[in-house]
Amino acid sequence: MRRNVLRPLTIVMATLLALAGSRPVQAQADSSAALHEMRWGRTTFVASEVLEYLPSGADRPIVYDLVGWSGGASHRLWAKADGQLATGKGESGGAYQLLYGRMVSPYWDAQIGARADVQRDEHGTASRIGATVGLQGLAPGWFELEPSLFISTTGDVSLDLTASYDVYVTQRLVLQPRLEGSASFSDVPEFGVGSGLSEGAFALRARYEFRREFAPYAGVVWERRFGSTADLARAAGSEVGRASLVLGLRLWH
Amino acid sequence: MTLDQLLKAPRSRREVLRSMGAMGALAGAERLLPSYARVATDGTGMSELAPRIIDGRAIHELEIGETSVVIEGRRARAVTINGTVPGPLIRLREGEDAVLRVANRLDEDTSIHWHGLLVPPEMDGVPGVSFPGIGGGTTFEYRFPIRQAGTYWYHSHSGLQEQLGHYGPIIIEPAEPYPFQFDREFVVVLSDWTFENPKRVLDRLRKQPDYYNYQRRTVVDFARDAARNGLWSTVRDRWMWSSMRMNPTDIADVTGTTYSFLMNGMAPESNWTGVFAPGSRVMLRVINAASTTFFDVRVPGVPLSIVQVSGQYVEPVETDEFRIAPAETYDFILELPEDRPYSVFAEAMDRSGFASGTLAPRAGMRAEPPARRRRPVLGMGDMGMDHGAMAGGDGAMPGMPAMDAAMPGKSAKPAVQDEHAGHDMASMAPGSTDSALRAPGTLPPMVAHGPGTHGVGNAMVPMMVGSRLAEAGLGLGDDGRRVLRYTELRSLERRPEFRAPEREIEIHLTGNMERFMWGIDGVPFDQAEPIEFKHGERLRFTMINDTMMHHPMHLHGMWMELENGQGDRIPRIHTINVKPAEKVSLLVTADAAGRWAFHCHLLYHMEVGMFRVVHVGTVMEHEGHTGHVAREGGADAT
Numbered sequence: 001m002r003r004n005v006l007r008p009l010t011i012v013m014a015t016l017l018a019l020a021g022s023r024p025v026q027a028q029a030d031s032s033a034a035l036h037e038m039r040w041g042r043t044t045f046v047a048s049e050v051l052e053y054l055p056s057g058a059d060r061p062i063v064y065d066l067v068g069w070s071g072g073a074s075h076r077l078w079a080k081a082d083g084q085l086a087t088g089k090g091e092s093g094g095a096y097q098l099l100y101g102r103m104v105s106p107y108w109d110a111q112i113g114a115r116a117d118v119q120r121d122e123h124g125t126a127s128r129i130g131a132t133v134g135l136q137g138l139a140p141g142w143f144e145l146e147p148s149l150f151i152s153t154t155g156d157v158s159l160d161l162t163a164s165y166d167v168y169v170t171q172r173l174v175l176q177p178r179l180e181g182s183a184s185f186s187d188v189p190e191f192g193v194g195s196g197l198s199e200g201a202f203a204l205r206a207r208y209e210f211r212r213e214f215a216p217y218a219g220v221v222w223e224r225r226f227g228s229t230a231d232l233a234r235a236a237g238s239e240v241g242r243a244s245l246v247l248g249l250r251l252w253h
Numbered sequence: 254m255t256l257d258q259l260l261k262a263p264r265s266r267r268e269v270l271r272s273m274g275a276m277g278a279l280a281g282a283e284r285l286l287p288s289y290a291r292v293a294t295d296g297t298g299m300s301e302l303a304p305r306i307i308d309g310r311a312i313h314e315l316e317i318g319e320t321s322v323v324i325e326g327r328r329a330r331a332v333t334i335n336g337t338v339p340g341p342l343i344r345l346r347e348g349e350d351a352v353l354r355v356a357n358r359l360d361e362d363t364s365i366h367w368h369g370l371l372v373p374p375e376m377d378g379v380p381g382v383s384f385p386g387i388g389g390g391t392t393f394e395y396r397f398p399i400r401q402a403g404t405y406w407y408h409s410h411s412g413l414q415e416q417l418g419h420y421g422p423i424i425i426e427p428a429e430p431y432p433f434q435f436d437r438e439f440v441v442v443l444s445d446w447t448f449e450n451p452k453r454v455l456d457r458l459r460k461q462p463d464y465y466n467y468q469r470r471t472v473v474d475f476a477r478d479a480a481r482n483g484l485w486s487t488v489r490d491r492w493m494w495s496s497m498r499m500n501p502t503d504i505a506d507v508t509g510t511t512y513s514f515l516m517n518g519m520a521p522e523s524n525w526t527g528v529f530a531p532g533s534r535v536m537l538r539v540i541n542a543a544s545t546t547f548f549d550v551r552v553p554g555v556p557l558s559i560v561q562v563s564g565q566y567v568e569p570v571e572t573d574e575f576r577i578a579p580a581e582t583y584d585f586i587l588e589l590p591e592d593r594p595y596s597v598f599a600e601a602m603d604r605s606g607f608a609s610g611t612l613a614p615r616a617g618m619r620a621e622p623p624a625r626r627r628r629p630v631l632g633m634g635d636m637g638m639d640h641g642a643m644a645g646g647d648g649a650m651p652g653m654p655a656m657d658a659a660m661p662g663k664s665a666k667p668a669v670q671d672e673h674a675g676h677d678m679a680s681m682a683p684g685s686t687d688s689a690l691r692a693p694g695t696l697p698p699m700v701a702h703g704p705g706t707h708g709v710g711n712a713m714v715p716m717m718v719g720s721r722l723a724e725a726g727l728g729l730g731d732d733g734r735r736v737l738r739y740t741e742l743r744s745l746e747r748r749p750e751f752r753a754p755e756r757e758i759e760i761h762l763t764g765n766m767e768r769f770m771w772g773i774d775g776v777p778f779d780q781a782e783p784i785e786f787k788h789g790e791r792l793r794f795t796m797i798n799d800t801m802m803h804h805p806m807h808l809h810g811m812w813m814e815l816e817n818g819q820g821d822r823i824p825r826i827h828t829i830n831v832k833p834a835e836k837v838s839l840l841v842t843a844d845a846a847g848r849w850a851f852h853c854h855l856l857y858h859m860e861v862g863m864f865r866v867v868h869v870g871t872v873m874e875h876e877g878h879t880g881h882v883a884r885e886g887g888a889d890a891t
Contacts, residue, residue, distance in 0.1 A: 103768070
């Protein structure tokens with residue numbers, strides 16, 4: 001059981017690591033540098049949008065939102081891992097996705113693929129897999145938006161939205177408000193989710209870009225469960241909401 | 254060239270350098286040379302290539318290799334020509350046959366393109382278009398008749414080698430005497446150098462196109478603009494840009510944060526120096542060999558008389574400053590009456606740095622470069638709104654009329670509609686002639702952009718497009734200095750034959766800054782068909798820049814005559830800097846059969862596909878895919 005559950009996580013993590021380790025394939029290989037192909041070519045990108053430690057709560061988790069893609073300007077294979085790893089007592093797990101993305105407008109990719117959700121705590125492990133479709137891109141106003149729809153093999157349907165915005169305080173100090181929200185169309189008690197608006201988080205992170213690829217940050221994260229999801233949390237003795245100071249690293253390669 | 258390199262250089266080369274006065278024995282050696290040979294340097298940078306004379310023929314020998322060079326005190330590996338960056342000055346003579354033997358000592362292919370020279374296609378040096386390239390360890394001999402005079406340059410057309418130092422100047426001595434007087438000449442090769450691997454630079458741009466922009470508008474700028482222009486106006490300005498997902502500080506893809514800007518291979522602190530005699534007339538031949546940098550050139554306090562552009566004589570124009578796009582050349586004459594050093598200052602268009610040197614009465618002097626200017630921001634004119642009202646400085650956009658109308662996706666009502674608006678590739682089928690083309694040499698009128706948006710590879714289209722040749726340019730013209738404008742250029746001689754165009758081809762320069770996608774008509778090179786010219790036809794080649802960046806567009810093999818309103822005195826050029834939202838038209842006589850390159854001379858734009866093959870064929874046969882190999886290899890050459 002446990003092995004089955006960890007498989008999707010392993011696959012996505014392995015994909016991300018493989019992406020991170022793979023050398024970008026340039027439009028022109030060294031041996032044929034003269035034969036200009038003059039096209040966008042293929043490249044590989046991996047990033048930690050979020051990689052932070054929350055020193056509060058019983059779980060004191062390391063929270064991550066990792067993303068990677070490989071491909072050209074308009075067709076890309078994506079891998080995403082969004083979750084947390086408890087260093088104390090509490091939940092570990094997250095959502096892990098492998099997606100194909102295609103550019104559908106100058107600022108938007110449409111993505112479709114597989115997603116696995118895994119959640120593990122002292123009571124056991126829950127998992128589900130399913131299909132996901134989503135959009136990722138830039139809305140007017142420079143808002144990064146990432147809405148997605150998930151349908152599990154057992155019929156659970158949920159919606160997720162991530163929105164963020166970069167405010168340049170100086171050329172290297174960047175303040176990023178980021179909003180995450182989830183809604184479920186059904187009760188999924190094994191994941192502690194009730195139907196309706198289930199969870200939301202608002203984060204304000206200030207990063208300093210020593211280099212574009214290397215930006216440590218500090219921030220505040222407010223998380224809250226809503227409605228029947230909050231009821232389930234209360235019944236399980238978990239927190240309904242919390243505010244945390246976080247320390248993290250935003251990296252990309 | 255450092256002393257270190259100099260000592261490592263082969264003996265024959267050292268002798269050449271010494272005879273050029275490079276070791277410091279400047280004045281003595283130079284008196285022995287004819288005036289045209291007096292390209293003085295102070296011991297670093299460029300030297301003039303001494304051809305080997307075999308049976309009375311001059312053979313110019315060039316060796317492409319990887320050499321360790323020192324730039325700004327740091328050691329780096331460069332792709333060099335005869336061991337230096339820039340490569341040696343090649344001096345040719347109009348009317349002669351050039352023989353240039355290029356030995357490739359790299360372990361990869363290379364090539365040399367003779368920028369601006371009219372040569373047979375198989376001698377043009379574009380791998381995959383008209384010749385197969387020069388393989389590692391092999392030698393290629395270029396031979397062509399020299400049918401022109403002036404200042405030109407040469408560079409690699411392979412991969413990103415140009416960014417690594419593979420470029421150098423060419424002077425072609427005219428068969429007839431110069432139509433102007435000068436006592437000395439100096440070649441000024443401007444370039445940009447990065448210690449990063451250019452492939453890494455490109456990779457970063459593809460992942461984060463604004464990677465190198467450290468001049469974004471910040472909260473601090475917002476507060477300052479709000480104090481100056483009012484809060485509401487500033488909010489509206491910021492919203493206008495962000496609602497279009499455009500960045501008004503996106504002026505250069507690669508900036509001074511990674512670049513060292515070089516003058517004859519030397520960073521400002523190395524202070525390239527040209528030695529002049531006070532009271533003399535000096536000609537500077539300025540070549541922009543940079544991979545992506547536009548420079549604004551001046552000699553503070555001294556008026557410049559522009560005498561050649563793209564190697565072609567123009568009626569002298571007096572100015573204080575001129576903008577030179579990558580691949581352009583401008584020659585000017587200046588009189589230096591005083592016994593003091595003068596700064597030669599070339600500021601990057603985005604103001605992220607500068608190249609500089611000194612004209613000095615004696616070696617070892619340094620003129621302090623002038624004060625730097627604040628980086629400009631793009632304005633309404635760059636979006637195709639309110640042409641002519643360019644924003645000169647940050648936040649200088651108070652009014653913002655017609656803001657809603659400029660939103661992408663909303664079609665705009667054309668204010669002026671000429672008969673050619675909306676021309677596309679389909680309407681210029683072979684043989685189509687348009688009897689209603691406007692008079693040759695005139696400026697294109699302002700028109701609404703056509704309905705096409707050019708797909709996902711193009712982020713936006715300007716509302717209106719029109720000529721911007723009369724504008725000083727981004728960040729120029731608002732500080733009291735005279736700035737050269739394209740409309741001021743008049744060919745020195747009237748064309749013996751000034752034909753009207755028979756046909757118009759219109760292309761759009763397109764891009765998506767968020768993805769670092771650059772193309773023509775929204776299509777990158779690898780997905781595009783060649784542009785077909787009929788051999789012998791007279792064309793109006795119209796370019797419309799739909800992007801918010803400047804693109805220096807270069808046509809190989811044939812002159813472009815810039816329709817700048819000067820009638821039969823319009824200047825001949827090889828490269829045109831097309832401003833954002835600009836519509837520019839050029840006349841081309843398609844007299845050179847074969848396959849030619851046409852591309853943006855910003856290296857990274859070209860590399861991702863802002864490139865086309867122009868096929869000049871006597872028969873309009875369809876060639877199918879453009880092909881990445883030189884299967885024709887200049888078979889069309891006349």
